[in-house]
Amino acid sequence: MKKLTAIILVLVMTAMCLSGCNQTTGAQTSEEATAENPMILTLAHGLSEVHTVHIAMLEFAQKVEERTDGRIKVQIFPNGQLGSENENMEQLMAGVISMTKVSAPGLATYNESYHAFGLPYIFDDTEDFYHVMDSQEMRDFFLSSEDDGFVTLTYYTSGARSFYTTNKAIRTPEDLKGLKIRVQDMKSQTDMMKALGGIPVAMAYGDVYTSLQTGIIDGTENNETALTTGKHGEICKVYSTDQHAMIPDVMVMSAKVWKNISPEDQQIILQAAYESTESHKIAWDAAIEEAIEEAKTQMNVEFVDDVDKEAFRQATSGMIGEYRAEYPGVGELLDIIDSVE
DSSP, X not given: OHHHHHHHHHHHHHHHIIIIITTEEEOXXXXXXXXXXXXXXXXXXXXXXXXXXXXXXXXXXXXXXXXXXXXXXXEEEOTTTTOOHHHHHHHHHHTSOSEEEEEGGGGXXXXXXXGGGGSTTSSSSHHHHHHHHTSHHHHHHHTSOGGGTEEEEXXXXXXXXXEEESSOOOOXXXXXXXXXXXXXXXXXHHHHHHHHXXXXXXXXXXXXXXXXXXXXXXXXXXXXXXXXXXXXXGTOOEEEEEEEXXXXXXXXXXXXXXXXXXXXXXXXXXXXXHHHHHHHHHHHHHHHHHHXXXXXXXXXXXXXXXXXXXXXXXXXXXXXXXXXXXXXXXXXXXXXXXXXX
């Protein structure tokens, strides 16, 4: 039934666009929009209503509506109602929806620079991550992709990703040798695992629990909330905090829609987006603390902190050099990251 509903919604919205809606219903530009005939922006994503990112986007939508006196409204379709993350991005590019949320490296299909966000150890730590991501340089980069069909309004942290296994601590890259580790289906992630000596197994997140349970994989990598919300801590009892990647989620808008919004309203939307990011940071920190406490006390997960991060950095440094050479855009974005003081 859920799949049928998604298909119907997509078909309806596609028909609306073919009849001239250009990714929105109601007013086609923010300048002609009124409270009685608002510009409605559709935002589809795959997260649940209780996810911290969805809650942040609800705040974003509320502020946009309030600050435009109801002239612009954001209509959110959560829970994958309109398809998967990749499908939502394809719909955005095709003109079916206005906005979506994707993992940043997923945008590399449309702008190669976004490969950089999937690379290991491009940020020193969480403080450095926030400092760079909140910088004017990064905000300028986010808005520079209009010619690629989209602009990025803001980011939402998804924490630091670390390795965890059923029973083995991962303190150095040598500890990964011969282990089958699930990674996201991204080139940067499979390349990282190969560089570290492990065996990458790309699979959907929903298949990880059963694969751990049956021994198809020996471990996986994610932030701490996966231990509890994904129940991975029921099987994996050792979480090694190597923090090899900090891959943000990003909220993107169709460039066609963005161009139909006045400069004044664009600033309202951006400010609301930035503020939702700040609120999300607080919610995310609380979620991580709760996950660690639950994993320790109720799941008996051991957290290993004496990880040789420098060994991991050295093992993956060559890979980063290869990406710089293969993708000029990656080098440009890494230079921006390095330049932020």
